[in-house]
Amino acid sequence: MKDNYYLISKSFQRYLVPSILAILGGNISFMADHIIAGKVLGSNALAAMSMVNPLFFLFTTLGTLICVGSSTMASICLGKEDRHTANKLFTLTALLVLILGGLISITGYLFLNPLVNLISDGKELHAMVYEYCRGLIPGSICIMAVYLPLNFFRIEGRGHLGMMMFLIMAVLDIGLDLYFTLVLGMGMFGLAIATVFSSLIAVIVMFPFLFTKGGYRFVSIGKSIRLVNGILIVGSPPALNNFYSVIRTFILNMLILAFGGPVAVAGFAFVNSVNTLAQAIVSGIAQTVSPLVGVFYGEHDVISIRKVFTLAIKFGLASMVVFSILISVFARQICLLFGLTSTGQQQIAIPALVICSLSLTGVMVNQILGYYYMTIGRTKIANLLTLCRGLLFIVLAALMLSQVWGLYGIWISFSVSELLTLAIVMITARQTLRRERELSGVLLxxxxxxxxxxxxSFSVDTNVEAVMESSDKISDFCENCRLNPKQSMVISLAIEEILLLMLKQVFEGKDHDSIDVKIFVRDDRVIMRFRCGGRKFNPLEYYKTAMEKSHGPEDLDTDESMGLKLISKMAKKVDYSTNLGLNNIIIRL
Structure with missing residues (x-):
């Protein structure tokens, strides 16, 4: 009786592709702004975009803080079958985005001039930075709002809807960018309002889908200070990562400007823009870990957690190696795409791109670890990791190495930062294991x-023989756990009846699929979980319908209904949910 991890691998893949494509859609939009700025408005416009990037990251920081924090907490609630708290978190998230986003939009616009003077350093790029901020700041609430549907779709197993939202946003942004700049001649202001309008329209189109197919509901939030505090704590690692990006980008912009002037800043903006493609893969994989681990952590399923983490690391490292090789080989062609055509521009941009690409494998490992620790409640470790790689090590390395190798030292500092961060994480994990001896491994x-x-935890093939065999073999487990004869009988009966029912109703006699069975025994608790893909089927509704068609329980003459009747009588509670987009039946004895 072994777990073939089929459903975990399938769920990982189903979450992964929409997550990557969703983030890729947003990053393509970000990159398109830079390409159009460089090709249509010139290299100074590309440098101005780099100056404004910290402000853009600030808006995404706040959206991430609220939405990732709340959705991560909601995924754990769903693992515990606490749908009401998940709905409270959803309602609270929408309210926080509206209030905070509205305040930032209004306040930012009122203090527009001082803000522009700060990020542009009052120099030759001031006018272009001002025009972009004039369009972007009033619409900051729209940029923050896109993170709500994205993250709550993901934990429901409907990541494809988040992907559609970001793809809509990307297509609209590119189209509006070209229309506002080439047709209307609106320059940097046109690029900014294209970003705002595309975000707003995408959210308006996709937000109603959050309420379909048994989705979320707005509920009374009552006294939710505890939940707000939890959201801020849990969401702090990815939010701080974005916030540190704001500070880091600002410091590095000033440092690069001092060593290489506007041409070098444009090269840095070029590298950041290209790396958004890699970041789509990195963030997509790291964010795929969060909802899956969240649900499994709520279920106390350490085996599935380890499998998810292993899948993420293997796929992530392989993809980053391939990506690094590709952008190194085609670095010159990518420069031409961004309008960096002169020899001077390429002499800075190409080495920067190639050297920075070497850090991507470290970025991948650290991002996965950061989201993992955040999800299991190890926020201090996640925040330490984020501080080290997002700000502390990279700024210190850039300041020191630039004195020795100039611009090359700045590019090298990205790899140095990731390696030092990984070392700190390993040391911190080992210290934690010494304090909490019941834990093991870097996953704690x-x-x-x-x-x-x-x-x-074991998997059962979708055929009658496999079901009957597992029902017989489970007696060994029951004996080892010293369960009484009644409990052993119920477990064996539940495996037989539930799996045969799912076999007929979900898979309709088709083979070559799998059903996962997990049994957790602790003190006076016995929890059984049956999980499978295929057609959505709620056995409780099925039993209820059979009851309504009969004159009472005694009139239920089908084998399926009789099996459900017996299990319902013997169990304390039987629940059904669609966590992770799968059929989930939970029986508590």
Missing amino acids: LNHRDVDEGRFI
Whole structure:
């Protein structure tokens, strides 16, 4: 009786592709702004975009803080079958985005001049920076709002809707960029309002889908200070990552400007823009870890957590190696795409792109670890990781190495920062293991139930023979856990009846699929979980319908209904949910 990890791998892939494409859609929009700025408005416009990037990152920081924090908490609630709290978190998130986004839009516009003077340093790029900020700041609430549907779609197993939202946003942004700059001649202001309008329209189109197919509901939030505090704590690592990007980009812009002038700043903007493609893969994989681990953590399923993490690391490292090779080989062609055609521009941009690409494997590992620790509640470790790689190490390395190798030292500092951060994480994890001896490994998980044989996870092929065999073999597990005869009988009966029912109703007799069974035994609790893909089917509704068609329980004459009747009588509680976009049946004895 072994777990083939089929459903975990399938769920990982189903989450991964929409996550990458969703972020890629947003990043393509970001990159398109830079390409059009460089090709249509000149290299100074590209440098001005680099100056404004910290402000853009600030808006995404706040959206990430609220939406990632709340959705991560909601995923754990769903793992615990607490739908009401998940709806409270959803309602609270929408309210916080409206209030905070509105305040930033109004306040930012009122203090537009001082803000522009700060980020442009009052020099030759001031006019272009001002025009872009004049269009971007009033619409900051729209940029923040896109993170709400994206993250809440993801934990429902409907990441493809978040992907559609970001693809709509990308297509609209590119079209409006070209129309406002080439047709209307609106320059930097046109690029900014294109970003705002595309975000607004995409959110308006996709937001209603949050409420369909048994989705979320607005509920009374009552006294939710505790939840707000939790959102801020849980969402702090990715939010601080964006916030540190604001400070880091500002400092590096000033440092690069001092060493190479506007041409070097344009080269840095070029590198950042190209790296948004890599960031789509990095963030897509890291953010795929969060909802899956969140649900499994709520279920105390350490085996599935380890499998998700392993899948993420393997796929992430392979993809970053391929990406680094490709952009190194085609670096010159990518420069031409951004309008960097002169020899002087390419002498700065090409080495910067190639050297910075070497840091991407480290970026991948650290991002996955950051989202993982955030999800399991190890926020201090996640925040330490974020501080080290997002600001502290890279700024210190850039300041020191630039004195030795100039601009090359700045590019090298990205790889140095990731390596030092990984070392700090390993040291911190080891210290944690010394304090909390019940934990093990860098993932800091408690394997006691698995080691003691009180947790079992196995997969059953979708055929009658496999179901009957698993129903018989489970007696060994029950005996090892010292369950009484009644409990053992219910477990064996539940496996047989539930799986046969799912076989008929979900898979309709088709083979070559799999159903996961997980049994958790602790003290006076026995929890059974059955999970499978295929057609959505709620056995509780099925039993209810059969009851309504009959004259009472005694009149239920089908084998399926009789099995459900027996299990319902013997179990404390039977629930059904669609966590991770799968059929989930939970039986508590």
